[in-house]
Amino acid sequence: MDTDKTETKAAGRPVVKRVLMVVAMLLTAFHLLASFLWIAPSSTARQVIPGNLLSEYMIPLWGQSWSVFAPEPINGDYYFDVRAVVKTDGGGEEVTDWVRATDVELDHSTYRPFPPRSAGLGIGVASDIKGSWEDLPNDQKAIVKLDYFKGDDSVDRLTTKLKEYEDPDGAVGGYLESEHLATAYATQVAKAIWGEDVQRVQYQAARQNVVPFAQRNDDDAERPNIQPVPVGWRALVSEPHQSDEEFAKYFCASDEVRCADEQ
Template sequence: MDNEPTEVTPRRRSAVKRTLMVIAMAITGFHIFAGFLWIAPASTMREVIPGDLLSKYMIPLWGQSWSVFAPEPINGDYYFDVRAVIKTDSGEEITQWVRATDVELDRSTYKLFPPRSAGLGIGVASDIKGSWEELPDDQKAIVKLDYFKGDDSVDRLETKLKEYDDPENTIPAYLESEHLATAYATQVAKAIWGDDVQRVQYQAARQNVVPFAERNDKGAERPNIQPVPVGWRALVVEEHQSQEEFTKYFCASDEVRCVSEQ
């Protein structure tokens, strides 16, 4: 009897399996590369991914940075406050300010598995704060004004901003940040005050923590809040967004009382 081992011919994977493996490796490779570009210092390398595809892919699910580590750890808090003009039986009424970031953070405080969206308000505040700081003083004065009348309010704002010198070409980035902030403020306002919202105003701000050198000083106080003053804006509703789902999520917090609960 021949006891010699027989050679086993490995079975080839089917074409479907090979295709799926290639697709999975391509997705994994893109994700690793995008993550590297996102957390690395900003450079021309980001232009490898065209347009704003990188930011749309990374935010809000995959956004990250090294700012939690030394030598420059996170040393401040961001706030995003929203108020609105609502239509009433007697005319119009201005609501009180609501700190949307407190509502968002309530969804993650003491939660073992907090939703990634709990940091959305902080991200919006940080984004517009950074873009606003880059604007020249003339443009900063303009964004404090109200632009909410008519369907061309954004076009009029952009035209007015461009009437003044912008040597660093900061206006496009700011307008993009303002659009995002206004859309977020619109969702927050509609979640709290319902469909009677006519226009919104928001204020993003940052407040640094007590400086490290003063950490043991019992009388030390946090530095003043650094606000981003923005005037009243027309509502912005993005395509494919669900106001109903956002309202359920936002109003589930104990930090806010919505119209639907009153």
């Protein structure tokens, strides 16, 4: 009787091993495909992976690109500034000063041999929304500068307004996705710094190029002007999978910022 049970278990083990091996191979194949699509120049090939699955899988743990290498190395800095409207003790509201979230994030990686991958999150958000904003027609860029924070339908009203104008390249959809991500990030930054009294947020992504290579030996050379993305006030955005508490612990560990629980 015991011999039969032992033989049955032994016979079942190869099946389990084969299943696990197949699963591991499929996961490895998916990771290699996703990594190839992500680091390759943007193209329609990315549509092989449906929806936002590719970006959600690659960011923030696996994100990478070839932009650090020649012939087009990184030649500029991205900034992401956040401010908020908060409730006062007297029942009124006040506007906070701007805080450069990207400086806070980079402080987590400066002089650290093993920085967290999340230290580049703010730069990634700024780069993403700036690229999407640049693709918008001028009419839509003017709308983005306006405030949309009143009511639960503020996003719907913004979407409707943007789609009232011609969008020959279909850029509005991509921009709205980028703005949603940027607003969610700005919301977490604002709550980490100013607490739960935050009523609405405003953020500004920007890029500033380095001194051109041809002027590298010119002592009087100055960096080009900052290229901002002007966005109006927005309603708060919180995703179900986000943890404001964990983000605040990480973000506020930097010496570059004073958060609500430290003031």
